[in-house]
Amino acid sequence: MSDASTYGMVAEFDDPTKLVEAAREMRKLGYRKMEAYSPYPIKDLHEIIPVINWVPAICFLGGLSGSIIAWSMEYYIAAIDYPINVGGRPLYSWPSFIPILFELTVLLAGCSAFFAVLGLSGFPRVHFPLFNLPQFADATSSRMFLCIEKTDPIYDSDLTAKFMRELEPVGVWEVSDE
Amino acid sequence: MPQYFARSANTIYRLVLFASAGSVVVVACLGYLIVRSPYESMQNVPREQPIPFSHEHHVGGLGIDCRYCHTTVETSAFANVPPTKVCMNCHSQMWATSPTLEPVRESYRSGRSIEWTRVNDLPDFVYFNHSIHVHKGIGCETCHGRVDKMPLTWQAQPLTMEWCLNCHRHPERYVRPRDQVVTMGYKYPPNQLEVGRKLMTEYHIQSLTSCSNCHR
Amino acid sequence: MMAPVEERQRHAARELDPNNPLPVVAPSTTFETVSEQISSIVLTRKTPLFWWCCFGFGIFLLIWFAIAVTYLLGKGVGIWGIEIPNGWGFAITNFVWWIGIGHAGTLISAILLLLNQSWRNSINRFAEAMTIFAVMCAGLFPLLHLGRSWIFYWVFPYPNTMTVQPNFRSPLVWDVFAVSTYFTISVLFWYLGMIPDLAMFRDRAVERWKKAIYGIMCFGWRGASHEWKWHQSASLLLAGLATPLVLSVHTVVSFDFTIAILPGWHSTIFPPYFVAGAIYSGFAMVVVLAIPLRSVYGLHNLLTVRHLNNCGKLMLATGLVLAYTYCIEPFTAWYSGNEFEMAVVRNRAFGPQAWSFWGVILLNVIIPQGLWFYKVRVKPQPLFFMGCVVLVGMWLERYMIIVTSLGRDFLPSSWATFVATFWDNATLYGSVGLFITLFMLFVRFLPMVPVAEVRELLPFSKPGGGTEK
């Protein structure tokens, strides 16, 4: 029954423990292209389904650029572009430059962190195959789902479904991307 | 069917996001370009005048010295616009009957001034002094452009503060010998910078960038 | 689906027993109940009369605000009581006050997150919302108080034909950056946390157009484990950034005063003093908002007595910090031997505006001491009262700081006493209207409790933590 439009095999669970177990099982069986969906973060899944976390790096770069922009802007404007004697203070009065340096650093770091999440998760992505599965609506409220994607080399509709049924899910479906 | 969005929605959504982000940038840039545009500074726009007075003819053609009409340019902050009498000095003989000059004669008869439209107009909080600039060897041309090529006069330079500061910060680039001040189409020497510096010391030119030099 | 009645009673009975450790979330809560409870408020349940009243009241004040601002722009800041020497009056007072209120949200969501205070989870969402709206109100005043508001953008550096740029030595410019940064970061933090709940709304909404709207708002969140991974690490980073930020913002605001040479302003104690005050008023606002919400929307199981208790404690603590600075100010004045400083202290206590000073002492120091009592902290009515008292007190404090220092500075010949006008008050109450309106809209259309984070608090949420049923 599997065909070109198939996206993957999905099992529904009503309990984090079962989900984690299931994920671990499937991984043991050699499945790699899998993804777990839960209404709240479950730490244990991160070991089972590993993913590289770029967010901190991006955030750091953002912050760094913020500081550089801020300082060079302040120095250029106050000391080079139009050097004006303000209250007898030196043109390059660095202590007064610190607050803005800090603020811009935080600003850019924060923004880059936020957009990193969107970018990495491929957002916006309002159309997603699993949404075809009516039960999947509960994924954001109370239920958890485990999905073996068809792109997995050892994916086989019947076999995968069989394995999954052994993990006492609420149900198992093959979802097509139509 | 719980799939609330067509597959294409993803692409559209992203496009919209990037477009809106982009448009902000575009608008900002446009605004910036506009305020620097000749439109904003009303540059290069020949201005309608009650009498189609041609500097091209009088200066370029007849070679009349600027100071013949703008008499106070060397002595006063204000370079005056010639009184009707000055026009009549010549035009009581030349073109004495030409209809285009009727307003001049009319003004001279009635004693009511000719209403010229101002071409080079600084904001009222800016205090510019002609005499000192002329005295320090800044050519008429530097600010007013090739007046001798203007059939109807227009504003040749943006007259923005940035533009003023350009020269105030680097007078050596623009200063010329005093005797060349009224020259039109003055050719700066190839070594202008050093000539300029020499003139600066000779004419005691400082680079004045204090606010109260122009704003009081 | 609410918890059954007797269950609630048992719970309530336990709440008032100090010896019993209080649960953050009522035991009966499950994934489904909490999801239903929150989403129904927005999606299915009928809008309560309470909401309509508040919203109407907010709109009413907001109209006043519109009138006041229009008149202001048409006529000039002279419609206020400000003069020379009192160049700043209500506008800056309101600004500092709102900014201060805007501190609790980020503090709760950021600092408490880092400190791993799990109890924060159920209150941080509306606290952050409150922050954002408070900062909006605050941000308006520096604009409005300008003599020529329409060229406010000259305080931003941007390429212009004047080649003149802002003066980076001026605290006002620091303010511009601090407040705008704070606002942006708070919004991002708030929205980031809201994405999963918006997704839940998308999935639970009945009408298609609601699904569409929330679907767009949540960018297509699915709750995949890697999404969660990035989401969490971003939250953590934002929290890490927001923590120094939240402290810096009010520090910078206090620079507006400390950088000036005015006696009574020019003091190194101001930054901590202001930050403490900010948190103080912030938590006051949290309880003032939380207590009605929880009873109207029946959130007792999420906004439990534990939350009230903790807010009360925090208020008490910060209040004591303030009390300390109130004591230390006269001391430093006396210790410095600076006649002007001493004159200001005298003037505050006994001058023409002494009422503001004693008002501050009463409202910020004396009355809040009631928070020492457990019953005052956990009983809604007294705590609500305390919140209101502190809010008024903190406004008065900023007023006192500004006018008593300006009104009598160095040269006696220029002394004068500030007198507020009708329009001063109109703008103040108007801004409150703006705040109420925005907050009511938030309550009506957005998840006011971060469901995802509450789920984590449920006992069975950890794998191996027992089953749901």
Add this chain to the structure above:
Amino acid sequence: MNETVQPGFVPIEALTGPRGREYWRSLDDRDAAYTPEENEQFSEEGVAVSEASRRRFLSLMAGSLALAGVTGCTRQPTETILPYVDPPENVIPGKPKYYATAAPVNGVAEGVIVESHLGRPTKVEGNPDHPANLGATSVHSQACLMDLYDPDRSREILKLGVPQTWDAFQIAWEHAIGPLAARNGAGFRILTETIVSPTLGAQIQALLKKYPGAQWHQYDPAGSHSARAASMAAFGKSINTYYNFATADIVLSLDADFLACGRASTRYAHDFAARRRQGDRLDMNRLYVVESTMTATGGKADHRLGLPYSQIEAFAAELASQLSIPGGASGSQYGFWTTRVARDLQAHKGASVVITGEHQSPAVHAYVHAINETLGNVGKTVIYTAPLEEQPVDQIASLRQLVDDMKAGRVEVLLILGGNPVYNAPVDFQFADALNHVKTSIHTGLHFNETALKTTWHLPETHFLEDWGDARAFDGTVSITQPLIAPLYDGSHSQLQLLDALIAFPGRTPYEIVRSYWGANSGAGNFEQWWRKSVHDGMIANSALPAITLAVAKNVVRTAAAAAPNDSSMEISFRPDVYMYDGRFANNMWLQELPHPMTKLTWDNAIYLSPNTAAHLGFENQQHVELQLHGRTVWGSVWILPGQPDSTATVELGWGRWHSGRAGNGAGFNAYAVRTSDALWSANGVQFRKLANPYPLASTQMQQYMEGRQVIIENTVDYYKRNPGFVPKAEHEPEENLTLYPHWDYRGYAWSMNIDLTACVNCQACVVACQAENNIAVVGKEQVLARRAMHWLRIDTYYKGVPGNPTAHYAPIPCMQCENAPCELVCPVQATNHSKDGLNDMIYNRCVGTRYCSNNCPWKVRRFNFLLFQDWTTETWKMQRNPDVSVRSRGVMEKCTYCVQRIREAEITSQDENRFIRDGEVKTACQQACPTQAIVFGDKNNPNNRVSKLKAEKLNYHMFAELNTRPRTSYLAELRNPNPEFEPGAAS
């Protein structure tokens, strides 16, 4: 005006032929009716003050188009240029010209030089050659422009309110005078104020010659009635007295505020201050003041005694007896004072001055004559001359007679030349009612005032800046006044012109009249030359009246002493207002808003009471009361004045006008309403009744005690001699180079100012000068009450010691131009920052209006346009504005700039001439106006400059130096010279 007239206007810097009349003609044509376009014309060529366009521009900004600020200067509105048709000679657009003339101040002339921008008089300066002011100016000559450009001036000839033509008036005149002519003009009366103009006097005489039956009456409410009475008693004739303070070691003032107001005060202040500075201030003169209220002069006194008005005479009598003058009443009521003062005076025979106020009783004046004679001051420090008046008369009697005749129907035609008797005649004369009995009454004046309301005819007068004339100064020096601008209103004529027309229609022009008069009386060989010189100089060379010597009649003081009032009940004394004078300046906005020296009150007069009396009557400050005097009442607010003697109230005349114009109407209360002819200057038995409704008074300084702060440093000369370095370094004042940041070094010019607190007499001339020079807005009473007065420069008045009899101290406060300016640091947009020569620039067009700078200014010298304070609509006021200074609009901070426009102008001139700016070449407006030269301005980088020398003096100090803002404005500590014998322990 027709061809044959309008002659040379002689500019001060160049003598030129009688040209430019076309110029004036053209002006005249324009001036006839004001249309915005005309103003465009003026303003346009006068460089930047194109008001209309600026208005458009600023409204554009106020309209807040985003782009407006992005460039800083938006698209310019289209402006037009209207060049001259036929240019007047030696008028250079953009360069002001200066003309000498003379301003009538307190009834005498003061020489002035008026700055004119293309025919618009914009600023008045003193004439350095003129004896009356030696280059300084009084507040009144400074403010006279506000009268010239007063939009409420009457513009057309009116008959019972109906506009008429000049010819129509002539016909009406013939009608009225015709029947009388048969009777030599019996029934025709002329009422004038005191006339000090020779030409005008001659004209009146000529008119009287034409109508022998006519009579000439004079009345001046604030005239020197007592002085005349006294001189009649003492010398049997009326004389003019003036003083030479330059050589007076000891000055005793018996109720004379001679430094800050009254005739020749400008000159007196100048001489007094010069004498005070003598010998590096070590050889200082001494000033005793005995006065009936707290005045600016009293504040300067080394010893001051406050006495009720009536007791001044007792004091004088005692002093006389101490000086063993026959007739002196040898009481010992004031023995402590009189003995010591007498001793001091005797020690300085011939080098002392005893002076009394115009408003004091004839008796006191008589004593003063006697005392000065005994001390041998006459001819040395006290000079007698023939009277200044053309015809000195007992004005009260003169007016009484007129009124009686009017009531008896003996007056058919009454010509009131100027003045305002309906408002200011003694109330018991009921002048207004009397007017009803007169068939034809004609009033002339600048304003359609209270009197004009009652007369059948009103003729607008020309302002003295609009027409030719002449007048005498305090010493008799005659000035020929030349017009600076053709009359703004066609209907207006000068008194000269009117009289001439009445003598022989159509009459000559004022120019012809004045010229012909002097042609006959100058006695100069080459009249043309004499004329040109006199007009050019602004005065006729050595035309001062010669000093005369007279002997005081034996019995004078005794007879006078007989008339000493003696009543223990509450007493009131009247005096002409320092600024409103007798009320003629009531519609002068600058003067209305000018803070009174001792109270800092604006827009109101008040009932001055001593702290004790107020407490005793149970009055708070500003208590609104009803003042009752012999059945007559006025309402006014009480002002508790330190130094006011107990149980005596003082009120100022000249307020409470009801038909003066937009500024004067309803400002203050009308004290004339209780002033009777038998008690012109003081009366007894005044009572008060509290009123319920409050009437707040607008004072610009609510706190007049120094709170023990080191604001004004002062001490005695003796102390200064003993320890010259007494001026303390401020507590916590940092060392010069105790700084992390290196000081900015200022090469070239470093402009700075020094203010001598010993010299300042609080006359406020500098404040008006600043207002005139810098286009400073008038805000009105409401805004002053709201503490938003705009004066860039203010004079703070502080009291020290017991409230009953304190000493007063004055501190002029301009911008300190700090080198470490606190204001600049906090401005977010760099709208205020330092120029290369160390000026604290304020760039109005950059200001966004955070007011942070003002908050951070320790001196609070910055002023903010909280609302739209500038008047953008009144055409005439636009003409006054200084084209070299931006006119500030709403929402912008402004402040003293050391008159930067003058500095820049001088820089450019000096550069054009390839030289440096000379010391004293740049004068700030305040410095130029200051009679005592208390303000010195210059480049402190040059040690030889006056300002540098002053700053090097030991008395030099910076206010609040401990703040380390390094102000450019510094002060010289105040010194006084008290009599050691007044020390408690000293031998009596």
